[in-house]
Amino acid sequence: MSDNCDRVIDLIDLPEWGRVVPMVGVEPFCVVDEADRPVEPVRRFLRDLVAQGCSAATIRSYAFALLRWWRFLRAVEVEWSKACPAEARDFVLWLQRTSKRRRLPRTDSAMTAGTVNPITRKRFQDDSYMVATIRHSNAVVRSFYVFWIERGEGPLVNPVVLARGRGRRPHAHHNPSESFRPEGRLRYNPPAPKRRPRAMPDELWEQLFTAMRSDRDRAILALAVSTGARAGELLGMRGVDLDWGDQLIQVRRKGTRAPQWLPASPEAFVWLRLHVEEIGGVGADAPVWQTLRRRARDGGLPGRVPLNYEALRAVLRRANGLLGTNWTMHDLRHTCALRMIRDARLSLRDVQTILGHAHLTTTETYLVEDDLEVIRRVRDYLAGRDEPLTLPGDATTPYRAEDLTVLFGPAGR
Incomplete structure (x- = not known):
């Protein structure tokens, strides 16, 4: 080698x-x-x-x-x-x-x-x-x-080798009757930085929501921040995935593509209703999110086409340019997760189910306190400490003679 x-x-x-x-x-x-x-x-x-x-x-x-x-x-x-x-x-x-x-x-x-x-x-x-x-x-x-x-082809040794700790040979004392366990991390893998999820502050969320120019865009953002669904999961929704009575949406989970119903906020369904009425309704197999193509590729009349991920990114890019920010759709997922984590009415298992995490340890990453939230609470604490202290009695009142006698004794002694 x-x-x-x-x-x-x-x-x-x-x-x-x-x-x-x-x-x-x-x-x-x-x-x-x-x-x-x-x-x-x-x-x-x-x-x-x-x-x-x-x-x-x-x-x-x-x-x-x-x-x-x-x-x-x-x-x-x-x-x-x-x-x-x-x-x-x-x-x-x-x-x-x-x-x-x-x-x-x-x-x-x-x-x-x-x-x-x-x-x-x-x-x-x-x-x-x-x-x-x-x-x-x-x-x-x-x-x-x-x-x-x-398959017996290629090099004899995998080029991407595993790290060897303390000079030990892998599986040196392996029991032949048991299956092999993972050997460890890759040798040339740079350490992954620990990213702390952050919730979008309410005032910044309102600014981003106000910057949307259509009911469709407002509906997507409202569903994302209330359900925690990923952008690709929301874009794959069809008419059959809407339950208007119970205010539920059905998404196909990333990776497994397993269908899952998620509850959404009443406000999100208001904007969703306005969007559906604007495009003239949505069929059972028709995509929920549609955009108007100004010029058809075949030279025909303009028509509506499904909204794709690049078009959704363009919507956020325009809003970020207006606000001077760099928000992404995944920030809305973090915001939803942290809001649910901080609510005492929801358990960690509830949050795991809504976010679609396969392991509870993934959901536990949202238990880390958000820096901005800690700063806000400390500011409230310091603001309370800045209130003027009230001293007992009036500092200008002279001491009584009998009190001084008790303290220092009779004069001349």
Whole structure:
């Protein structure tokens, strides 16, 4: 196993090779080369993920991660079947030191990239690869090689190796009658920062809600902040997913795609009713969220099309530009979760069910106190301490002679 320590990381330049394209068939997405031919090792791996029940969004995410890995191997001139831990290490170093390529240069966001918004206290994204992206890339590449090593192809050792603590050999005293347990974290995984969820303050929520220009956008935000549903889950709703009598909405959960009914606030259903009346009603199989396309692609009359995620992001981007903020739809999910956590009428198990968390430990991350909420309570405490103290009696009243006699004794002694 070679360990190329002479490779200059800063000189590695990934070629514009290949792309991820949607497919018609078993695999929803695939990686193709410069001649638009599918990269066969990647295609077979993605096909296996489809058989495991992974969603199209997961397949797309894995395809882009493997395309980046394939471009790196071409830049360092190493075949995918001959990659070793040195390539995985250098790949992580390259991700940590490089910036993403942009199709168009930044314009208005050039001044704020990488800075912290003074209103939301959130960091603006820049062009560097985030820690979560690097960790996800390592997980994808490792699972890719696990797939091929199980079939007796590819390298003998997985390039994305596991960390070895205290010099111990993995499974040194393993009982053959028991199954193997996970060996530990990946060696070249950067530590994940602990992000503390924050609730959107009520006054900032009102500003964001007021900045919406249509009943549709107001309804989406009101449902998100009252149900905690993710943006993709809300956008997938259809007419059959609305229960007007009990004020419930049905969403398909991320990953499992399992249907779940969620209670929504009466206010959210008011805006939802206004939106449905505006578009002339929603059929049982029709999408709830629709937008007006000003010019049809086929040259026909304008018509309504389902609202997609990019269009919803554009709505928030316009509102953020107006307010000077950088809110996302996921901030509304955090706000809903923290509001429910602070309500004594709801248990932690109730919150877990509404948020759709598979494990209670995920919900427990919302038990951490929000910094802004702590600051607000301490300010209320300090404001109460600033009240003037009332002294007993009048400080200008002279002492009585008999009191001084008791204290100091008779005069002349």
